[in-house]
Amino acid sequence: MLGLEQERIVRVERCSSRRVVLMVELDDGTARLVKFPDTDTELDNDYERVVLGMLRELDLSPRARQAVPHITACGDGTRAIALDVVKDCDSLRELTQRDPAVDVTHLVNLAAALADLHKAPIAEAYRKYPEWLLHPPVPTNTLLTPYEYACGAGLDFDVYLRVMQQLEPEFQELHAQWRPDTIVHYDLRDDNILFPRGPGSDCPVRLIDWELAGFGDPCYDVGYLVGQFLVESVRRHGDVEALRTARRNARTFLSAYRALTGIPDDTELRILRYAGVALLLQAAMRLQQLGMLTQVGHLCLLYGKRLIADPTPKVIMK
Template identity: 90%
Template sequence: MLGLTKDRIVRVERCASRRVVLMVELDDGTARLVKFPDTDTELDNDYERIVLGMLQELELTPRARQAVPQIVGRSAGTRAIALDVVKDCDSLRELIQRDPAVDIRHLVNLAAALADLHKAPIQDAYRKYPEWLLHPPVPTSTLLTPYEYAHGAGLDFDVYLRVMQELEPEFRELHEQWRPDTIVHYDLRDDNILFPRGPEAQCPVRLIDWELAGFGDPCYDVGYLVGQFLVDSVRRHGNGEVLNAARRNARTFLNAYRTLAGIPSDTELRILRYAGVALLLQAAMRLQQLGMLTQVGHLCLLYGKRLIADPTPKVIMK
């Protein structure tokens, strides 16, 4: 795949992942990430290969291009792809675990890379790949069949369902406003955002794992990240320092994106609604995995509902 002889390969390490992912270190100090398709029947696809290939065809700024992994090799037989790697990185999750207040430079660089990606013209790509149109991850209707209601996940399913039904008008509005305006990563979790170490790092931020990406509303990516910062504070509720740091991270990132992307005020309200959606998704995940919301799930449900029903900056400004 890499066009290299075996003596060039110094070490091969399997990464922690549902699919087979190998880190291949080379004798010149560089590395490659070799990713195989997911073996799960429902997930057995080449989505990431297609998305990254499509991104390589787009007119991206140098800053946006650096933020996206590049395909440097592929195997037709195994459908594996080899990606370039920025070594010695910290994920956003690792940074927050070490210090809840993320370095402002990282937040601005992240906002700048996203703003550039969202400005890339995608009209030709969308005509070529119309099936890659995404939709908001919330239902337009929350009416359940008896089967769905009977098989609701966990003891707190009624609580979760009640909140979802109360927000149904807002969910319909999000669907009505959704447009294929740009490439949306759709899974900007804190461990999918990497920051290279060292003052001489040529790549300020790297966004990985593009298998869920497609065409959609850029507000979703931005709002999902704001929601991620708020989830971090909810997980350690009661710690005032962590709460203030999380809100400061969200404010700094959102202000930087607003300035760099030049978004109008009504767009910011949509971003905050998607931040609320990110909190609801966190609550749903806890309900499915644990069978109950627990305190963290209840707080995510409460804050998520507040942001979606009343998307004003006061929630992250306080």
């Protein structure tokens, strides 16, 4: 159903993922990524298939189109999709694990692809899919019922909640400023960003996993990436060089994006606030998964609060 004939398949490899994802290598040297729907009842949908189909209809630049996976076939019976693959890639996570200082070329290519995606006109697509309007992943109201407070996740829930309540005015401001200006990936984690190995690739960066995408503020994607770089320095707290390198990565990426889009100063402050939100989300994830914040979670909470309450560029420009 996906057009992958048995005799053409050289190798099949199961990828690390919550859902069933297979890397299928073919005899002509190409490959396909076959993704099946998530078995989680809340995520069991064809959303990525629809989003990628919509992206194909948008007026994207060649650079932005290269950064987005292309659906080569759909299996209506299995609801699986086959995607084209850029072989021999490293994720941003793998790169930073080997060397925290990310190659400047990679950072500029990432900024350029994201800038082009954010410039794509979406008015017609938004009229067609108004339900795809996203919202900032922070609450506008942090008041809890006694039951919600008593059942809060983890031992440090009261610490986390106190910070969230202190930031409620800033959260309300982010919601008020949120507009469906562009397509937002909404999940640009370091393992969803791929760079090809070796020179000469015609696809300098690939952004994968579009299940959470929708319409929203482009500052969120940019800020989330800046926050990802800062999280790396938090994980190596006490290592001065790690902090310097993380700031250098964030500064290089943000400077390239700013040069390509011409964003004003007030927009950059909103980006830094979303970098703080990314740090808060890291703290929340640790609280939910581990039952406590741990040192890394406490630091993410502290630095995230500082960025949201006082989003000054000196945080990453030092």
